[in-house]
Amino acid sequence: MPMRPADLDRVRALPLFSDCSDATFRDVTAGAFLQRFPPGTTLLLEGDQVDFLYVLLDGIVELEGTWNDKETTLSILKPVSTFILAAVVLDADGLMTARTLERSDILMLSGEAIRRAMKADAGFACAVAEELSGCYRGLVRTLKNQKLRGGIERLANYLITQKVRLGGEPTFTLPHEKRVLASLLGMTPENLSRAFATLTDYGVETKGAEVTIGRPAVLERLAKPTPMIDNHQPVKGGPTGKAQRERWPVAGDRTQAA
């Protein structure tokens, strides 16, 4: 499928590429191709060799892990995001299965070209390192969330994070099916249901996918959110990488601090 110039611009605007030279960008995107996938398509299977860096331009994709006939979703990606960067950098097998949740436009960049570009363009290599750092920190947050909090607390914090990211309005709509949310939060759909029921006592009303947080203070007292686990960075309009998410000045702006 041909790449439209508009798509190319969106990729160029990614933090990953916004700083690299024109030559690097041309080299990396030369053999690229854009593809549209229907919902439920498996893009990459756990253990597959990874030949491409994927860029989600439109749609939603889920990263999941499997063991012993059980599966769990590790992350849910929205546009514009790259994924399986780490496997590409190391030229290793993928550790996660990638699957579309909705119809998605996905750009595929040659992994070999990426690695070549890193060696040639220090700015690009730095951008890759920054993106990876952001991904890493995201996972640290997820792991702490999983090991330190119980199911109800995870849901409460998810709702608070979602609220601020969607603009801060007291009522918003869940971006995914509840069964997907359950897997992301590390619980069964049944227990997610019960957790929502429990949160009624804390001012959380739900009607289908519509959620309204009636008494934020009460919910927060239960959730005890902290910047060491929860990243309340609002999703701004422009395309943003995982790195920028982590740059958010939690306490005091340090851009000129050192």
Next chain:
Amino acid sequence: MPMRPADLDRVRALPLFSDCSDATFRDVTAGAFLQRFPPGTTLLLEGDQVDFLYVLLDGIVELEGTWNDKETTLSILKPVSTFILAAVVLDADGLMTARTLERSDILMLSGEAIRRAMKADAGFACAVAEELSGCYRGLVRTLKNQKLRGGIERLANYLITQKVRLGGEPTFTLPHEKRVLASLLGMTPENLSRAFATLTDYGVETKGAEVTIGRPAVLERLAKPTPMIDNHQPVKGGPTGKAQRERWPVAGDRTQAA
């Protein structure tokens, strides 16, 4: 404290630095200093500003996370390892507390110098990206381990991994206190004790910190280890980064594949 040339050589041999130019290495190590810490010393607190890249030259350090008066250990590092690289790259606050478990020799490199070197030396920036990729994949494994397996299965797989990493002998000694191991595996010391008791039925004998795996096949049938979660890469003699750990050819050597 003065840096001995021998220490400098060990750092130079790290995958992080083995490929970078002499100039870069000199720049990065110029303002470095080596420090020896007693056991139980907190090197860095969750949320602290991170000004240095730490390199563990000798000893053991634990990375832990905290929430609501609970704590959990996220990783245990052996020499030679770097830590909090991601925070350094992004010039962000640390997400984990770092504490020595034993007396440790730790080299501290200026974070600013690291970032400067990355911009100047593409080879170094690539090495940073590779190290971060290795750390990222390690966390993915940990998260899958945590979300998909139960406590006994986690212990069983830990023992199997430990066995192969320590040379494959049926009997070996646990490298940490059991309370630390429990926290790493995401359970209480009490339940770790009970899990060991359960594993007696699977041929696992324990006498203090000495563990012997009597019937490996039986234990494996319970543990169901998989390269998608467990990294059975043996710890070779030389200093090895997290990246090399992930480069292990799981199925077929691809070093010359592309």
Next chain:
DNA sequence: CTGATGGCTTGATGTTCATCAAGCGTCGAA
């Protein structure tokens, strides 16, 4: 309209895990 499907909810039940409490053994200091 009818029926089937699939996501969600609710209840009943059992497993897993944490907590509380007590006891045992080892080690180190007085």
Next chain:
DNA sequence: TTCGACGCTTGATGAACATCAAGCCATCAG
């Protein structure tokens, strides 16, 4: 040596969570 501290173990109990089963409700094809 004696005492106390600490790590580990074991038992009893309760909380959190998964599983199984049934039912509700919206959507959609026939």
